Amino acid sequence: MEVGLVLSLALAGMLLGVVEGLKPGPLLTMVIRETLSGGLRAGVWTAAAPIFSDGPLVILSFFAAAWIATNPSVLLVITVAGALFLAKMGLDCYGLEPPAPGVIGPGIPKDSFLRGVLTNLLNPNVYVFWFLIGGPLMASVVEEEVLAPIAYAVSFLITLMLTKVGVAYAIHRASGGLSVTAYKRLLAGCGTVMLGFSLFYALEAYHLITQR
DSSP states (O other), X not given: OOHHHHHHHHHHHHXXXXXXXXXXXXXXXXXXXXXXXXXXXXXXXXXXXXXXXXHHHHHHHHHHHHHHHXXXXXXXXHHHHHHHHHHHHHHHHTTOOOOOTTOOOTTHXXXXXXXXXXXXXXXXXXXXXXXXXXXXXXXXXXXXXXHHHHHHHHHHHXXXXXXXXXXXXXXXXXXXXXXXXXXXXXXXXXXXXXXXXXXXXXXXXXXXXXTX
């Protein structure tokens, strides 16, 4: 077994997971949104979404990296759906109420998790990353050491999730002394950011259409 290769790929996955976990994007905004509106458990469940949404993409990207590159129609559909979904989530932020102290409904974590999964699945950048970067990288080392791509994918996903959980915890702790007005302003800020991402996705879809 090529221990050095496995460890180097695992380290690369961890470092990239931290970067992706902290990088501003729709999922990080959703983590903040759900933490503010549903509490820490809701934020943690949202942060766990990549484990379940990216997992199948890792496997698919390993075998279909070349295919996605020659089928921009797939990215177009995902991009349009993502723009519509983020627009709805962004608009919803303006009417959300902060959770009552110590009270979190039993349905919130489940709903937050589903929203996190949808946010990730409808993010075209996730597909670009795995199909055009992650997949080819894993395929390039699999013949040399079969465990290396597994180490890369697992370390990346776990680190990504833990980093976003850390963000949710920090937001939860910081929100302890916020007034209702401050809560609503922060949620409105999240909504504005989500609408910005929605507009960005719409522009990306337009570019994909004009390039066909």
